[in-house]
Amino acid sequence: MEINNINGEWEQKALFNELVQARELVKKLRTHLDKSSPAGEVILENAIASLDRALSTTTRSGWDVPQSQLTTRIINASESPRSKNGSPRSDDSDLHSTDMKIQPTWTEKVSVGSGAGIEGSSNDCYSWRKYGQKDILGAKHPRSYYRCTYRNNQGCLATRQVQRSSEDPSVFNVTYRGKHSCLQASHLQSKQKQHRYQNQDHSEEGLFENFGKGLRIKTEDGLANSQKLSSSSSSQSFSFPCSSSMPADCVKMENCSFSPLDGNYFLSSYHVQLNGGDTKTIHASDHQSDFDDTVLLDLVEFNPYCSFENFQL
DNA sequence: AGCATTTGACCCAT
DNA sequence: ATGGGTCAAATGCT
Numbered sequence: 328m329e330i331n332n333i334n335g336e337w338e339q340k341a342l343f344n345e346l347v348q349a350r351e352l353v354k355k356l357r358t359h360l361d362k363s364s365p366a367g368e369v370i371l372e373n374a375i376a377s378l379d380r381a382l383s384t385t386t387r388s389g390w391d392v393p394q395s396q397l398t399t400r401i402i403n404a405s406e407s408p409r410s411k412n413g414s415p416r417s418d419d420s421d422l423h424s425t426d427m428k429i430q431p432t433w434t435e436k437v438s439v440g441s442g443a444g445i446e447g448s449s450n451d452c453y454s455w456r457k458y459g460q461k462d463i464l465g466a467k468h469p470r471s472y473y474r475c476t477y478r479n480n481q482g483c484l485a486t487r488q489v490q491r492s493s494e495d496p497s498v499f500n501v502t503y504r505g506k507h508s509c510l511q512a513s514h515l516q517s518k519q520k521q522h523r524y525q526n527q528d529h530s531e532e533g534l535f536e537n538f539g540k541g542l543r544i545k546t547e548d549g550l551a552n553s554q555k556l557s558s559s560s561s562s563q564s565f566s567f568p569c570s571s572s573m574p575a576d577c578v579k580m581e582n583c584s585f586s587p588l589d590g591n592y593f594l595s596s597y598h599v600q601l602n603g604g605d606t607k608t609i610h611a612s613d614h615q616s617d618f619d620d621t622v623l624l625d626l627v628e629f630n631p632y633c634s635f636e637n638f639q640l
Numbered sequence: 641a642g643c644a645t646t647t648g649a650c651c652c653a654t
Numbered sequence: 655a656t657g658g659g660t661c662a663a664a665t666g667c668t
Contacts, residue, residue, distance in 0.1 A: 457645060459660060472659070476644095488659090 431506060436492075437499045453511060455487060467493040475509055483509035 454476035463470050468491035475483040485505040492498040 456643095458662095460646075461658065461660095464657060470658085474660095486659095 432502065432504045435501045437501050453507060463490065466490065475507060477509035477511065481509040483507055
């Protein structure tokens with residue numbers, strides 16, 4: 328029973344990823360479309376619309392999927408630092424040896440701003456306890472091992488490994504293994520569903536209805552989970568694929584408009600809540616001075632269990 | 641005092 | 655023999 332549930336959710340994630348990828352590929356294909364063929368344009372638009380509806384359906388149906396599946400996340404059911412797990416021992420070794428083989432494993436690449444020495448503390452909203460660190464052969468940086476804080480008193484077997492990338496020190500490879508069975512999982516999931524419900528009346532139709540709800544905008548010294556995007560220096564606004572339904576305690580956007588041409592939202596001003604609670608209003612015309620033609624948009628890993636109240640800037 | 645982190649040692653798969 | 659994952663005592667922090 329439990330195995331079926333895990334596999335079912337995993338298949339949902341895999342299918343969701345495929346839908347996201349298909350949509351992006353179709354959009355890329357559109358840029359190569361022969362402009363003299365309006366029929367082809369219509370077909371592609373219909374294909375994109377169909378994929379949007381399919382993705383929107385998955386989010387409305389409460390699938391346990393990453394909802395801001397943009398570019399930073401890699402999910403691979405077979406991917407694991409070692410396909411065979413190490414050597415769990417002690418009194419719960421039997422539990423491990425059977426469970427670990429069917430435990431879903433996925434890896435995220437978490438990009439952090441320069442100088443942010445937070446050792447890949449991705450804001451997945453779970454409490455982790457570090458239990459080990461190892462120097463890995465051929466890697467410049469050690470790998471840290473974390474387990475769920477509630478492993479002992481709630482028997483939660485979720486673990487994660489964090490390792491700074493050798494190629495790009497600003498990137499952490501975070502490998503999650505196992506699903507949380509602790510109380511914080513159900514608590515965060517219920518809060519996330521509540522948040523989704525509260526936004527339904529204000530959200531736009533289609534794919535972006537639930538996308539980007541956790542999107543934050545950060546300055547250069549921002550912390551985890553940020554991804555650099557270039558803002559258009561020739562425009563008075565910059566764009567990113569997200570919804571305007573933002574958590575008010577993170578970033579408030581104004582003058583947001585939707586472009587049906589490329590599926591992007593444009594905004595000309597927004598508020599950023601900085602460390603310490605100060606709120607700063609940024610206008611599009613300020614981009615050059617404030618961000619030196621780049622802004623850090625947090626393509627927030629929309630962990631299905633994540634509570635927006637826990638986000639920090 | 642209680643909890644989290646560090647780190648050397650141990651275990652097991654390859 | 656080696657490398658990766660985990661344990662657990664020592665240490666640090668609040």
